[in-house]
Amino acid sequence: MDIEGIRKLNDWVRESDNIVFFGGAGVSTESGIPDFRSVDGLYHQKWKYPPEQILSHSFFERNPEEYYRFHREKLVIEGVKPNRAHLKLAELEQAGKLRAVITQNIDGLHQEAGSKKVLELHGSILRAYCSRCRKPYPQEVINHGEGVPRCSCGGVIRPDIVLYEEPLDQDIMEESVRLIRNAEVLIIGGTSLNVYPAAGLIRYYRGSRLVLVNLGETPYDSYADLVIHEKIGEVFSQITV
Numbered sequence: 001m002d003i004e005g006i007r008k009l010n011d012w013v014r015e016s017d018n019i020v021f022f023g024g025a026g027v028s029t030e031s032g033i034p035d036f037r038s039v040d041g042l043y044h045q046k047w048k049y050p051p052e053q054i055l056s057h058s059f060f061e062r063n064p065e066e067y068y069r070f071h072r073e074k075l076v077i078e079g080v081k082p083n084r085a086h087l088k089l090a091e092l093e094q095a096g097k098l099r100a101v102i103t104q105n106i107d108g109l110h111q112e113a114g115s116k117k118v119l120e121l122h123g124s125i126l127r128a129y130c131s132r133c134r135k136p137y138p139q140e141v142i143n144h145g146e147g148v149p150r151c152s153c154g155g156v157i158r159p160d161i162v163l164y165e166e167p168l169d170q171d172i173m174e175e176s177v178r179l180i181r182n183a184e185v186l187i188i189g190g191t192s193l194n195v196y197p198a199a200g201l202i203r204y205y206r207g208s209r210l211v212l213v214n215l216g217e218t219p220y221d222s223y224a225d226l227v228i229h230e231k232i233g234e235v236f237s238q239i240t241v
């Protein structure tokens, strides 16, 4: 364990009440949800079509049956619980140190851990809506159904997640930029920083306390003021609030 790095992270956390967290799938792997690009990640698993193709707008429109087979098999994981990383972030917010969690994850575990200010850049599989009349639906209509779920208006019900080829919510992006631009400490964790525009948010940070806690290398390692290549749950369990 990177003792020196964790000591420095603890110093920065102790000295700040304006911390922002930006995270990805690596925050939830210790809860049993596979990430996308690690060797055992979703994008390396064999499926009829490449998963990145299935998770796209055009595939969803053209082949909703196959999309829903993948969604129910791979995206819906029953019984997952927040892990030490989620819980520590909620604790930091509670202590008035963390302003917000900005996440690329769609699993809702930050909110389940008690975080209040969570910006979901890629939406959430806990919510669904009709793609024709936009009537909201609970996730159960998707998770426990068969085939393609339909609205009373006849439209196809879809999960409230951002598929490839779809735009991110502009208001969420603008608020994320504002929070990161004004942050004293930016902690980035569990993300390969491969996917834009989400990964581009890191460029708005103007401080000198950018922390990267990630098992794998990322294109932004040299850009960070502190890099810890360890499991985020382990590292965060050693942060004293």
Ligand code: APR
Binding pocket: 023, 024, 025, 026, 027, 029, 030, 035, 036, 037, 038, 041, 104, 105, 122, 189, 190, 191, 192, 193, 194, 195, 213, 214, 215, 216, 217, 230, 231, 232, 233
């Ligand atoms: N602790 C720290 N880092 C971890 C852990 C862990 N326990 N487990 C995995 N990681 C790291 C991996 O090394 C990897 O670099 O987390 C990163 C996860 O990267 P990706 O799998 O690419 O996930 P993410 O960055 O969230 O992907 C971004 O891509 O397909 C889209 O919409 C999807 O939101 C997703 C986006």
